[in-house]
Amino acid sequence: MIKVEHLSKVYGNRVAVWDLSFDLKKGEILGFLGPNGAGKTTTMRMITGFIPPSSGTATVAGYDIAEEPLKVKGEIGYLCEAPPVYREMSVKSYLKFVARLKKVPRSRMNHCLDRALQLCGLEDVAGRVIGNLSKGYRQRVGLAQAIIHKPAVLILDEPTVGLDPRQIRDIRSLITELSGEQTVILSTHILPEVTVTCSRVIIISEGQVVAEDTVEGLTEGLSKSETMTLRVERTPEGFQGALAALDQVVDVAVESPNRFQVRLEGGDATRALLANTVVRSGAGLLEMARSTATLEEVFLKLVTEEPEGEVA
Amino acid sequence: MSAILTIAKREIQSYFASPIAYTIIVIVLLMMGFGFLRGLLPYSALFTANAAMAEEAGINIRNYIVREMIFWAQISMMLCMPALSMRLFSEEKKNGTAELLMTSPVTTTQLVLGKYLGAVSILGIILALCSVFPIILELLANPEWAAMGTAALGMLLYGMVILAIGLFASSLTENQIVALLTTYALFLPLWLVDSMVGFMGGILDEILAGLAIGKMIRMLGQGLVDSHHLFLPVFLVSVFLFLCTQVLESNRWR
Ligand SMILES: Nc1ncnc2c1ncn2[C@@H]1O[C@H](COP(=O)(O)OP(=O)(O)OP(=O)(O)O)[C@@H](O)[C@H]1O
Ligand SMILES: [Mg+2]
Numbered sequence: 001m002i003k004v005e006h007l008s009k010v011y012g013n014r015v016a017v018w019d020l021s022f023d024l025k026k027g028e029i030l031g032f033l034g035p036n037g038a039g040k041t042t043t044m045r046m047i048t049g050f051i052p053p054s055s056g057t058a059t060v061a062g063y064d065i066a067e068e069p070l071k072v073k074g075e076i077g078y079l080c081e082a083p084p085v086y087r088e089m090s091v092k093s094y095l096k097f098v099a100r101l102k103k104v105p106r107s108r109m110n111h112c113l114d115r116a117l118q119l120c121g122l123e124d125v126a127g128r129v130i131g132n133l134s135k136g137y138r139q140r141v142g143l144a145q146a147i148i149h150k151p152a153v154l155i156l157d158e159p160t161v162g163l164d165p166r167q168i169r170d171i172r173s174l175i176t177e178l179s180g181e182q183t184v185i186l187s188t189h190i191l192p193e194v195t196v197t198c199s200r201v202i203i204i205s206e207g208q209v210v211a212e213d214t215v216e217g218l219t220e221g222l223s224k225s226e227t228m229t230l231r232v233e234r235t236p237e238g239f240q241g242a243l244a245a246l247d248q249v250v251d252v253a254v255e256s257p258n259r260f261q262v263r264l265e266g267g268d269a270t271r272a273l274l275a276n277t278v279v280r281s282g283a284g285l286l287e288m289a290r291s292t293a294t295l296e297e298v299f300l301k302l303v304t305e306e307p308e309g310e311v312a
Numbered sequence: 313m314s315a316i317l318t319i320a321k322r323e324i325q326s327y328f329a330s331p332i333a334y335t336i337i338v339i340v341l342l343m344m345g346f347g348f349l350r351g352l353l354p355y356s357a358l359f360t361a362n363a364a365m366a367e368e369a370g371i372n373i374r375n376y377i378v379r380e381m382i383f384w385a386q387i388s389m390m391l392c393m394p395a396l397s398m399r400l401f402s403e404e405k406k407n408g409t410a411e412l413l414m415t416s417p418v419t420t421t422q423l424v425l426g427k428y429l430g431a432v433s434i435l436g437i438i439l440a441l442c443s444v445f446p447i448i449l450e451l452l453a454n455p456e457w458a459a460m461g462t463a464a465l466g467m468l469l470y471g472m473v474i475l476a477i478g479l480f481a482s483s484l485t486e487n488q489i490v491a492l493l494t495t496y497a498l499f500l501p502l503w504l505v506d507s508m509v510g511f512m513g514g515i516l517d518e519i520l521a522g523l524a525i526g527k528m529i530r531m532l533g534q535g536l537v538d539s540h541h542l543f544l545p546v547f548l549v550s551v552f553l554f555l556c557t558q559v560l561e562s563n564r565w566r
Contacts, residue, residue: 048415098416100314101413
């Protein structure tokens with residue numbers, strides 16, 4: 001449905017996005033994850049045709065973004081970073097305007113309008129002026145605007161920013177609902193969002209892809225090395241060194257005087273060995289628990305451990 | 313076509329959602345009304361004093377009233393039209409709604425024409441309201457409707473030129489004040505060039521005379537229709553609308 005090939009964007013001598021490629025099938029939800037300034041918004045703007053790429057191409061629903069931009073734009077619903085609303089308009093007249101702009105036929109106008117209002121929970125404020133709505137409601141109007149013409153592709157730039165927890169849950173389930181018939185790309189720097197809604201994740205940092213996988217794949221990848229939380233009664237001389245000296249232990253971090261985070265590889269065998277070592281050292285083992293890798297760890301690991309030096 | 317109308321319609325609604333359109337309409341009408349009275353009062357004084365002599369001396373509505381009104385039309389539109397056009401693209405850029413327009417299935421040309429049509433509609437409303445002046449004259453004397461018609465055409469073309477320049481200026485910046493000042497800076501020379509004609513000599517003089525927008529509206533105000541005076545505004549409008557599409561396109565290439 002969406003095919004991105006070697007997309008790059010360079011502003012002056014600043015690289016915003018570098019050599020980005022991915023392929024998205026119909027009905028998939030792609031989470032675009034990255035810290036501030038990673039290039040998420042820039043990538044979305046290139047796919048939606050707001051800015052042209054410096055090099056590379058993308059096709060949406062079979063249309064090339066450079067050759068048939070109008071066809072591409074017709075297939076996309078786009079919620080940009082700041083909801084693109086006219087503050088002086090009422091919710092209803094604004095959505096009608098967008099629907100006409102997106103070439104919704106007159107006969108389907110009312111149906112599309114009602115559907116968007118209902119899906120985004122806007123029925124109660126349909127007659128109100130957008131400028132007087134709260135930020136969260138304005139965000140919902142932005143979302144309604146993106147889905148009003150039932151586009152084949154939805155591109156959402158941080159769709160849950162500024163919403164309260166209940167609204168966030170509603171919007172997430174809405175996105176999940178919409179997939180299936182619609183292909184979705186959403187960007188975020190909130191990790192649970194990706195775990196909850198997305199089928200695939202691309203982690204991007206400083207304009208480059210650092211990981212691309214399913215959510216499960218990514219968490220699994222990290223759990224080859226696992227982290228154990230260790231609590232002991234006392235720490236005899238050389239205790240930490242003894243642990244670190246074990247072959248399969250990658251790293252020992254002191255959390256508080258009697259509490260350690262031990263990263264190790266090799267699964268059960270290493271864990272048994274670790275327990276043995278602790279007991280033999282006479283530290284008095286109080287607790288040893290496995291902390292499962294969250295996507296957050298994957299994210300931090302990938303983003304912070306990326307070797308430096310390739311972005312100008 | 314429907315995309316152009318959709319954009320134009322929203323533009324008009326948005327003008328009337330704020331006091332901008334009302335204020336501008338009122339200011340232009342007040343200044344035109346002032347011009348009307350400035351012409352009408354001496355004219356009727358002369359006419360009631362000695363109608364036959366006034367007629368003989370060539371004191372007629374066209375010379376007296378329309379001339380005065382055309383002058384005030386120029387001043388009021390030069391002041392007010394840039395205020396009408398300054399927000400057209402600047403505001404969209406600032407609010408981020410440009411991102412909606414530029415990612416919708418409409419071409420840049422449709423976008424520019426839609427915006428322009430929206431602003432020109434407000435100008436049309438102003439001109440329609442200005443028809444009260446000839447109607448008042450009709451009650452007093454023969455207002456020479458043909459000359460009134462060409463005067464209105466002159467005002468329309470004059471306003472359209474300013475709006476085209478203003479639209480172009482607003483595509484350059486997201487700051488409305490900058491757009492306003494740029495419009496003044498671009499239009500004022502076109503308007504003032506009129507008074508420079510005849511001092512340069514040669515080809516330069518001819519170029520200046522060709523660009524004199526003030527002369528265009530004055531001639532039309534006198535009922536003198538000349539193909540050059542129709543060509544000039546059409547040319548200027550096309551140039552600035554074209555430049556505007558180029559600016560919007562090139563913004564995306566940055
Ligand atoms: N118009 C521009 N001119 C110059 N540099 C730009 C421009 N737009 C973006 N950049 C740069 O490109 C990089 C990527 O920006 P982008 O907005 O895509 O990040 P992002 O991933 O969306 O970040 P955030 O999470 O903060 O929204 C940043 O370093 C930014 O400074
Ligand atoms: Mg962003």
